[in-house]
Amino acid sequence: MDTIYALASARGKAGVAVVRISGPLAFWAVEILAGDVPPARRAALRLLKDREGGVLDEALVICFEKGASFTGEESAELQLHGSVAIVNAVLRTLAKIDGLRMADPGEFTRRALENDRLDLAQVEGLADLIEAETEAQRRQALRVFSGALGEKVERWRHALVRSAALLEATIDFADEEVPSDVSPEVLVLIAEVMIELETELAGAAMSERIRDGFEVAIVGPPNAGKSTLLNALAGREAAITSEVAGTTRDVIEVRMELGGLPVTLLDTAGLRETEDAVEAIGIERARSRAQQADLRVILLPHAGAVPEMRPEPDDLVLVGKDDTGQDDLSVSGKTGQGIDRMVSHISGILSSRALSASSAIRDRHKIAMKEAMASLESARNEVLIGADRTEIAAEELRKVVHSLNCLVGRIDVETVLGEIFSSFCIGK
């Protein structure tokens, strides 16, 4: 096994930079640079020197013994003054040590996975944790990283292995005295797992939103003040505004954080009848994107106007360009009147939806869970049919266990690892 090293903190000037080393020669590398191997897990101040004895930096060195580190391997951290020159000089010195090489992206985490410090779902949670930009993303990734999914899978697997064992016991004893009918107990176990899987699957769409962002579309007739409102929310001139009706043609997207949630706001072409072919395409796009969005803010030109689009139950219907706020249900991009109220309404609705988010954060999880569900359904049907189908039922249950094993990466890991780690930073 190679010993790997990498800069774990971001490149560029910083207060402190962290270089990580992991593998059988990690302490050896520390000894070469720092002169000795400080006691494990204690920050020790050392002068780091290159092989010619030139001082590289005064640094904090922390050693982690094999079996008690992030990767599970012998590893060490060099906490350096965060200058580009120091980092480069230290990395150069490490490169010259035989048996050491620069880590690939995600390789430290990969080793943690190989050493059973993390399961695959946790690795995926960790990837999301590093990508997290909003509060909701941080919380979701942390939940997955903490191993919530793995724990559930463990419980499900336990129930299914027990069910299969019960069924198999009846097969083995088929010729002898038949033990009591196990099917009621098996059916209960199967039903319990199915209910929990269903809940996870139902929350998958929401966890996806938290990862990728909710879409909120601003819709209304031309000149309703949509672009001005978007710009006010974005805090910049993301969309062109003008007194000419029909200014916005394409869908304009602005990503922002609303109440801790990642939200993509969509400014859309004003909805009206038009002879202009280009505008008509824009209007068609506006309608379809708005329909697919999670929520719509429908702007009216004046109180009592008929909305351009039929509002869904949670949609907001507001009178736009109302600078003074004569109406509770009004908003002005120009003065900012009503914007706070609108934002808290939107984030309230989206947050309540986000509560149902599950740990199924990737398509891979959804696919494995759907497979598990399908096999569970067949297993249940076979059990219901009767004793002569017991063997088939047990076989279906083994398939479920297989799908669950894939889910947490007990098997078939290699096929997904490349994809997962391609998004990792070097040093993680």
Ligand SMILES: Nc1nc2c(c(=O)[nH]1)N(C=O)[C@@H](CNc1ccc(C(=O)N[C@@H](CCC(=O)O)C(=O)O)cc1)CN2
């Ligand atoms: N400086 C530094 N900060 C960091 C990390 C790191 O590697 N270095 N981490 C890296 O991502 C995260 C912390 N994760 C870690 C996870 C496990 C162990 C570890 O040594 N585990 C041992 C001992 C556990 C214990 O003392 O309770 C073990 O699990 O056996 C260290 C860091 C975030 N902050």
Ligand SMILES: Nc1nc2c(ncn2[C@@H]2O[C@H](COP(=O)(O)OP(=O)(O)OP(=O)(O)O)[C@@H](O)[C@H]2O)c(=O)[nH]1
């Ligand atoms: N008084 C006032 N004028 C506004 C407000 N919002 C927009 N306007 C003006 O109304 C005109 C149209 O505003 P836009 O934001 O471009 O309207 P839009 O709904 O995006 O228009 P289209 O792109 O044509 O669909 C511009 O002249 C804006 O300056 C507002 O809150 N108060």
